[in-house]
Amino acid sequence: MNAGLYLHIPFCLSKCDYCDFYSLCANDDTMDAYLAALKKALRFWGSQSADTFDTVYVGGGTPSVFGAGRLTETLDLVRRSFRLTTDAQITVECNPSSVTKELADALSVAGVNRVSLGLQSAVAAERAALGRRSTVRQAETALTLFRNAGIDDLSLDLMLGIPGQTPQSLRESLRFLEGTGVQHVSAYLLKLEETTPLFARRATLSLPDEDTVCDLYLQAANALEQTGLRQYEISNFAVPGFESRHNLHYWLCEPYLGIGPAAHSFLGGRRFYYPRDLRSFLQSDAPVFDCIGGDKAEFCMLRLRLTRGLSDAAFYARFGEHLPKEMFTAAKAFARHGLLTADGDTIALTKNGFLVSNGVIGKLISTL
Numbered sequence: 001m002n003a004g005l006y007l008h009i010p011f012c013l014s015k016c017d018y019c020d021f022y023s024l025c026a027n028d029d030t031m032d033a034y035l036a037a038l039k040k041a042l043r044f045w046g047s048q049s050a051d052t053f054d055t056v057y058v059g060g061g062t063p064s065v066f067g068a069g070r071l072t073e074t075l076d077l078v079r080r081s082f083r084l085t086t087d088a089q090i091t092v093e094c095n096p097s098s099v100t101k102e103l104a105d106a107l108s109v110a111g112v113n114r115v116s117l118g119l120q121s122a123v124a125a126e127r128a129a130l131g132r133r134s135t136v137r138q139a140e141t142a143l144t145l146f147r148n149a150g151i152d153d154l155s156l157d158l159m160l161g162i163p164g165q166t167p168q169s170l171r172e173s174l175r176f177l178e179g180t181g182v183q184h185v186s187a188y189l190l191k192l193e194e195t196t197p198l199f200a201r202r203a204t205l206s207l208p209d210e211d212t213v214c215d216l217y218l219q220a221a222n223a224l225e226q227t228g229l230r231q232y233e234i235s236n237f238a239v240p241g242f243e244s245r246h247n248l249h250y251w252l253c254e255p256y257l258g259i260g261p262a263a264h265s266f267l268g269g270r271r272f273y274y275p276r277d278l279r280s281f282l283q284s285d286a287p288v289f290d291c292i293g294g295d296k297a298e299f300c301m302l303r304l305r306l307t308r309g310l311s312d313a314a315f316y317a318r319f320g321e322h323l324p325k326e327m328f329t330a331a332k333a334f335a336r337h338g339l340l341t342a343d344g345d346t347i348a349l350t351k352n353g354f355l356v357s358n359g360v361i362g363k364l365i366s367t368l
């Protein structure tokens with residue numbers, strides 16, 4: 001089974017008001033020091049790993065802030081240190097405001113074949129409410145620069161449940177997405193994380209209520225599917241063949257190695273992570289063991305996030321035993337309410353099921 005490689009670039013130009021990812025505003029000296037530490041970690045893991053990797057995902061933070069030169073050096077060392085498949089999907093996350101022609105051309109030369117851009121909304125007031133810097137114009141320009149550079153597997157992020165968002169304003173964002181012709185969209189619900197400025201001013205926000213958020217999710221899911229982007233996971237949509245193969249490693253409970261502060265790994269059946277601490281990573285502290293991963297409950301929980309669902313055949317192939325009959329009995333009760341389908345040996349949540357996925361999945365895995 002091939003593995004995925006994740007590299008975390010913990011730098012941003014500024015912090016968005018809703019963001020809880022581990023990222024800092026940094027200067028060139030800090031980023032140079034980070035590059036040195038990252039290269040050391042890449043050499044170490046490359047010498048340890050017997051795996052073949054079919055995806056590389058450079059996320060953050062804002063990798064584009066790291067700059068063309070450092071990203072090129074990083075990817076060059078990845079190729080020299082790890083065994084990559086010839087068709088490896090190599091993704092870099094970018095913020096439209098930090099994309100230049102130089103960056104697009106350099107990433108293309110470095111073998112990047114997929115780019116994921118953060119935009120979240122085509123409505124200026126909604127982006128302002130989130131504290132996002134980039135504009136719709138910058139997103140359009142970034143897409144053009146990547147296409148001109150030969151990178152035409154492109155993804156955009158959309159956020160649902162933004163303060164002030166309505167079905168009408170979401171329609172504007174969806175129209176924009178359709179117009180871009182991107183092959184992949186990640187549509188996430190805004191979550192108010194306690195450590196963020198948005199959480200601190202939550203009493204002043206005009207957040208859509210829960211019912212409206214559910215309607216926004218269904219509106220987005222249906223509209224994206226009508227434009228040919230098929231839903232393949234709770235929050236992800238793609239033209240068939242353009243799914244994020246890297247993220248599929250997570251949901252299929254397959255191995256991945258994450259390098260950088262806050263990066264998590266699942267390798268050799270063990271889950272471990274680097275602490276959310278730049279200084280710790282700069283001084284080459286070892287990652288921290290988390291737990292033994294990939295048990296039956298985790299396998300089922302992750303697979304049920306996918307529209308392809310959880311099949312008895314896949315479960316049997318992994319664990320040498322069948323899914324319990326009680327799970328199918330529980331599934332049939334949910335199926336009567338349209339929350340999932342339980343055809344043959346496969347249980348798969350529907351769009352309505354995804355809206356209440358925690359409860360449905362919890363009940364299903366309680367039968368294990």
Ligand code: SF4
Pocket residue numbers: 011012013014015016019020021023060061062095118
């Ligand atoms: S650009 Fe992304 S990682 Fe950086 S602060 Fe904004 S949401 Fe967080």
